[in-house]
Amino acid sequence: MFEQSAREPGSPVNDRLSWLADQLSPDASTVGPGGRLIRRWLPGGAAGTGRRRWALAGVLAAVVAIILGAVALAGGGPAPEPPPALPSAKPAAEARAAPPPGLVVSVIGRVRSPGLVTVPQGARVADVLRAAGGPEPGADIRALNLARKVADGEQLAVGIPAPAAAPDPGSPAAGGKLDLNTATADQLDTLPGVGEVTAKRIVQWRADHGGFTKVEQLRDVDGIGESRFEKLREQVTVG
Incomplete structure (x- = not known):
């Protein structure tokens, strides 16, 4: 120049x-x-x-x-620009992508290898059966939806009736009494003679009056007569 x-x-x-x-x-x-x-x-x-x-x-x-x-x-001349820094190589542990976590499913009934099986995310009932070794000869799997996606922690019954779900410890089916001050509308709906509408009225009465102080106050709830109260008396309590 x-x-x-x-x-x-x-x-x-x-x-x-x-x-x-x-x-x-x-x-x-x-x-x-x-x-x-x-x-x-x-x-x-x-x-x-x-x-x-x-x-x-x-x-x-x-x-x-x-x-x-x-x-x-x-x-003089302009100083040459330094070359751009090369990206540093990631450690080998980070470079290896961790596999996505799998789903753990409990398989019971007529399969060759019952127990816990691990399947990838998005697996279906058919994949779980395959991981458990497949159904035993003669096992009836018509009740199973083989295309349904499974969830982590669920239990799959093959060729046998599905076990009944354990009742809520606080529900009458479990032998306990429902607390009128803490029970939800869904729980109250399980009481004999109480439907969805009456259960909501109980919850509303509780909110309006600051809670129940005694079981006999159920008579004050609209829709609960004397005969219905007699059916509920031994099913509920006030905490």
């Missing part, structure tokens, strides 16, 4: 070289103090001799080399 600027007309380097060539020329009309000093250094007497021309060429070459070297040292 600096060498090109030295060759362009009107540049400071070109002006200096032109001035120097004019001062050392034998035909120079006006010679300044600098030109006279350089002429004294040159060998020979007459300005037009061959030795003076060769000396002039040497001086010009030396001056050009000095000027270009000084410009190059002073200006």
Whole structure:
């Protein structure tokens, strides 16, 4: 870049070289103090001799080399940009993608390998049967929806009736009494003679009156007459 600027007309380097060539020329009309000093250094007497021309060429070459070297040292070039950093390699443990967690299903009944089986996410009943070794010969699997997706922790009964769900410990089916102040509408709906509408009325009465203080207050709930209350008396309690 600096060498090109030295060759362009009107540049400071070109002006200096032109001035120097004019001062050392034998035909120079006006010679300044600098030109006279350089002429004294040159060998020979007459300005037009061959030795003076060769000396002039040497001086010009030396001056050009000095000027270009000084410009190059002073200006320099832009520092090269460092190459972008390469992404660091991940540890081997992180590079290996962890497999998605599987689903654990309990398989009971007429299968070759009953027990707990692990199947991948999104597995279906057919996949669970296959993981359990398949159904035994003659096992009736018509009640199973083989295309149904299974959930983690469920139990699959093959060829036998599904076990009845354990009753809620606080429900009458479990032999306990329902607390009128804590039972939900769904739990109250299981009481004899209490349907969905009456269960909601019990919950609403409880909210309006700040709770039950005694079982006999069930008589105050709209829809519960004396005969229905007698059926509920031994099924509920007040905590």
